[in-house]
Amino acid sequence: MPYKKRLALVAALGTLLTLLTPALPSAQAYPCGRPSGCTSFELVSAGASYDWYPVKHRYEFKGGRTEPKEWEKSKGNSKQYQQNGMLTLVANKGKHTKPVTSTWTGRSHYYDKGRWETRMRMAPESSGGNPWMVEVALTPVSKKQYFCGAQDIHLLHWSPTEPSTAQLDINTLPDNRFTMEKKLSRSITNDEWHVFAVEVTKERVLWFVDAQVVANEPRDKALSGKKFKFQVRLIPTAPGKVQEKFRIQLDWARYWTLAKPNSKSVAAPKTDLKTNRDACPPVEQQPTSPSTTPARATR
Known part of the structure; x- marks a missing residue:
């Protein structure tokens, strides 16, 4: 076939493929409450789906295995670094008696109300030891207010006995x-990405999982009014015995104010009220009736 005819045929095939192939969305094809727009990938978050932008504080992690600024790791048999744009917190295999934690520090990040969200994944990295529980939590800024986690909000409580179940706790x-x-339809471990968020106001607490509102809790007893800091925890299931090596990674962490209302309905069921057997409040605030919920280590 002559050269010119071959060129004409190639051009015709290119035109045909263009007509038959649907156009792919651009990186700014979808409105999401910020001027730059969002990709379809970014829309799987409550911040984008409910139009919370502009964000007040955000932490987008870097690489190079450097310690992230403003993220404080607890002492113990563990390590923390930034890797491929993720905060990586690793509890090494061995005996652990306390949780391994990473806390987003800095006074400018401490609030009694607002919206907190993170995209995360996790996975065991060894076998032959006891598994870990995982919590992504808001905990009081003042250590004097801890009371064994009695005033925490858990965006995620995860137990290895139920690998596909996410749990919210408002303590x-x-x-x-x-x-x-x-x-959830996918496991929360095994390096499956998920996004968890809470909105805390003076009137209610909302819980979001993968950009969908799941719980709406308005009861006064669920609203402590405490000022919170954001924390990730790996909790040993058998303190003092060998735990497997375990890794959790955050792709990003963000905080929004309540300046903008949610752009769509946040109607959702209330939570179930149970007894927190882990709480250790001051004597004058101790409950008078016996607890009925099995104990669970949270700190």
């Missing part, structure tokens, strides 16, 4: 635990 004094479970 308040003296021993209240408002809780909700969400069964």
Whole structure:
């Protein structure tokens, strides 16, 4: 075939393929509450889906295995570094008696109300030891207010016995635990990405999983009014015995104010009110009735 005819045929085939192939969305094809827009990948977040932007504080991690600024790791048999744009927290295999934690520090990040969200994944990196529980939590800024986690809000409580179940806990004094479970179609471990968020106001707490509102808790007993800091925890299931090596990674962490209302309905069921057996409030705030919920280590 002559050269010119071959060129004409190639051009015709190119035109045909262009007509038959659907146009791919651009990186700024979808409005999401910020001027730059969002990709379809970014839309799997409550911040984008409910139009919370502009963001007040954000931490986008880097590489190079450097320690991330403003993220404080607890002492112990563990390590923390930035890797491929992720915060990586690793609990080494061995005996652990306390949780391994990483806390987003800095006074400018401490609030009694607002919206917190993170995209994360996790996975065991060894076998032959006991598994870990995982919590992504808001915990009081003041250590004097800890009371064994009695005033924490858990964006995620995850147990290895239920690998595809996410749990919300709203803990308040003296021993209240408002809780909700969400069964997901994919495992939460095994390096499956998921996004968890909470909105805390003076009137309610909302829980979001993968950009969908799951719980709406308005009862006064669920609203402590404490100022919170953001923390990730790996909790040993058998303190003092050998735990497997385990890794959790955050792709990003963000905080929004309540300046903009949610752009769509946040109607969702209330949580279930149970007893927090882990709470250790001051004597004057101790409950008078016996607890009925099995104990669970949270700190």
